[in-house]
Amino acid sequence: MPPLLLLHGFPLDHTLWTPQVEGLAGITEVIAPDLRGFGQDGRAVPEAMTMEAYARDVKGLLDDRGIDRVVLGGLSMGGYVAMAFAEAWPERLAGLLLINTRATADDQAGKRGREDTAQRALDQGMTVIARAMVPTLLSESTRQRDPALATSVEAMIARQRPEAVAAASRGMALRPDMHAALARLRAPALVITGEQDTLMPLPTSLALQATVPGAELVVIPGAAHLSNLEGPVAFNAAAGKFLATIA
Numbered sequence: 001m002p003p004l005l006l007l008h009g010f011p012l013d014h015t016l017w018t019p020q021v022e023g024l025a026g027i028t029e030v031i032a033p034d035l036r037g038f039g040q041d042g043r044a045v046p047e048a049m050t051m052e053a054y055a056r057d058v059k060g061l062l063d064d065r066g067i068d069r070v071v072l073g074g075l076s077m078g079g080y081v082a083m084a085f086a087e088a089w090p091e092r093l094a095g096l097l098l099i100n101t102r103a104t105a106d107d108q109a110g111k112r113g114r115e116d117t118a119q120r121a122l123d124q125g126m127t128v129i130a131r132a133m134v135p136t137l138l139s140e141s142t143r144q145r146d147p148a149l150a151t152s153v154e155a156m157i158a159r160q161r162p163e164a165v166a167a168a169s170r171g172m173a174l175r176p177d178m179h180a181a182l183a184r185l186r187a188p189a190l191v192i193t194g195e196q197d198t199l200m201p202l203p204t205s206l207a208l209q210a211t212v213p214g215a216e217l218v219v220i221p222g223a224a225h226l227s228n229l230e231g232p233v234a235f236n237a238a239a240g241k242f243l244a245t246i247a
């Protein structure tokens, strides 16, 4: 069984995947790296880090570890990176897991918002951004049921380096539309989203599912944007079932 490599979203780090590293390890090896500049990755970042550049880092990681084929999963920005990888190295892909993400590029207003986010990170630091983001990432029911989770997500964002956050934000503005690339995909694919994700609402995931040949869609009840953290039991069941089809 190929390993499962999971790519975190923006502006998070590998600890996003703690419930999967623990819950799916019995099925296959789970690898959860930090994208360049995030978490414990101390590498320097350029002014804009494109999704293709992160994907090259992923390819480098696989080459370094001697991994030929991988099941690649990515949440939101991690999904953008996974799509860039799938386009560049389809022969290395045993399966694709697209989580709370989308295939569309940013419109002009979206691109301007990316630069605002980059500037805010650099000028104000991450504490303010962290506090503002949590209500958009976690559903109200998650925050009420599990305040400790909300606190740990806020801390995860607050500890990221502003330079890495700015580079990622600018890189997301540069990403192309991926529909044509996804339509060519031949690897098995699963789309997962949260029932209450307002950043990537359900129609976005339905469009993604319709684009990828043979893809299934699983909606995690009560979850918003961080469906793997908010509904880990349902999420791991869906991911485990998907991995079993690949084995």
Ligand code: MLT
Residues within 6 Å of the ligand: 008, 009, 010, 011, 075, 076, 077, 078, 172, 199, 225
């Ligand atoms: C993410 O969670 O990675 C971001 O919401 C992605 C985005 O802003 O497009």
